[in-house]
């Protein structure tokens with residue numbers, strides 16, 4: 001079967017690459033936009049018509065065109081956070097009827113997942129992961145250990161009560177006896193959820209079938225990843241990762257779309273690197289250049305407000321992400337953040353135990369020991385904001401981009417030079 005464009009949008013770093021803006025921009029030409037993993041740990045910031053909105057669960061295709069927006073089975077949904085977001089979207093005059101679809105198989109984050117996330121993180125002490133505390137890890141634990149509650153269970157009060165009661169008997173035991181936390185009350189939890197369930201009921205459906213029909217009808221689909229490749233539970237810097245699969249395979253399992261339907265894998269990378277939370281970060285800068293990247297790029301978490309760790313672009317890590325996801329297109333974001341740097345560096349390889357390596361190690365202990373080796377470029381020292389034609393970029397910026405493309409072997413089809421829709425070069 002010939003498919004229309006079915007494009008996965010994947011973060012090529014540790015998240016926060018600006019995927020939301022790119023999804024918003026491309027959604028006008030798509031019939032469906034599908035979130036496939038993660039939960040309200042993500043924060044996708046969109047700026048348009050002088051408005052700024054941060055989405056955590058609803059796909060970023062809601063405001064540009066009329067794409068049907070799907071929260072796929074691979075997402076873990078905090079129903080309370082979702083209803084807050086639905087209300088916020090409504091204030092922007094968006095009618096969600098026939099626009100929002102929530103998979104009946106997606107798992108639910110319950111208040112006990114958030115409590116567990118926080119007490120477990122606290123008990124890790126110096127080995128803390130730096131989670132967003134949104135209950136993501138424990139919700140995926142429930143899913144994989146087959147005691148999870150799915151969106152469809154919210155529609156059956158008796159079953160829901162039975163499952164919550166049975167889960168809580170186990171969890172309360174741990175909370176009281178291991179973590180010294182108060183026990184949680186199932187009846188109160190369910191009563192608190194009732195109005196929320198009523199609000200989301202109309203959106204719950206079989207999104208797998210919806211998407212299969214869409215593919216057969218030749219509709220175009222955007223699959224929106226959250227977090228980034230280096231936070232992937234299998235391929236990232238384990239254990240300093242999130243608990244889902246932001247990489248390309250996760251797009252298939254998290255939506256029900258078959259791998260043979262995927263036509264494009266679009267990787268999003270910033271012109272530098274950031275990481276929020278703990279874990280190794282080879283090109284991290286602890287100096288004034290790092291501080292300047294944070295200030296220029298407004299690098300503070302969209303979900304938690306935490307300052308992001310900043311460093312130079314890591315081409316070894318980027319190449320790893322490209323190979324991992326079969327990325328055949330790249331988007332470069334936040335180029336403008338580098339506008340006033342006299343010198344700009346990119347990491348071309350590492351030294352590990354005194355020897356050169358061109359490979360991103362799979363073991364976090366080894367990643368921790370890497371010494372990045374840089375190639376340095378003269379900065380362009382002029383504003384790139386508002387430039388929408390690639391040829392109008394300063395020559396030195398074009399040279400920098402060309403070097404990265406030649407190194408990675410994939411072209412940048414999109415270059416973003418500011419947060420607004422208009423500040424985008426499509427090549």
Ligand code: IMP
Pocket residue numbers: 014015016041042043129130131132133134135136137226227231240241242243276277278
């Ligand atoms: P969790 O996903 O909340 O369990 O957090 C695990 C790790 O992933 C932490 O280092 C978080 O800071 C990081 N993380 C989770 N979501 C995001 C995101 O959307 N952007 C960047 N980092 C994230």
